[in-house]
Amino acid sequence: MTETATTGRALPHPRPQEIRLETVLHALSDPMRLRIVRELAAVEAELSCSQFDVPVTKSTTTHHFRVLRESGVIRQVYRGTAKMNALRRDDLEHLFPGLLDSLLAAADRQAARLGDGG
Template sequence: MRSLEHPEPEEMTLDAVLSALADPVRLTIVRQLADGHDDQACIAFELPVSKSTSTHHFRVLREAGVISQHYRGTAILNGLRSDALNQRFPGLLDAILAAR
């Protein structure tokens, strides 16, 4: 089965997380995950960018440790790593989501 790499909480850096969340498209993805449920397919997101650009945004979020991604068949499902983020940077995710 194919798998995608995710950083462990202790490997996550504040610079990478904040950089990932600084982009409005990526912040939209995070907010939708926070408001919805885990295991949202990439096609469930209405983003103002092309498919290849949205793939890039999901990868940046995953590599920073903000989201998790896993395959289910041919679909990639996404989830917010709120527990890992809160473990590494307590209160950061809540503050970012509250700053709407």
């Protein structure tokens, strides 16, 4: 079943062959976007946008999710009125083996070193 079959609203995502390393790295270079990705990786499930506690405005949060989606880091789908987010872990691992896990481990070490947890 396609996203439009269940919701009538589909969001554009790059196909796996369109995902570029420099775009992924750019998306993950922002602390708020990295925080979102770390949260998604920690739960290994879909989360709605409202489940993220990020200290920025709703419009800024929307921008961060769009950058992550357009870069190919996350997949967003509507489930009812909620926009659900999931990591595109399989696509990223196929294209760039070990990259996501390495970046997440480095982010965890940095958070521990800086004592900020996020």
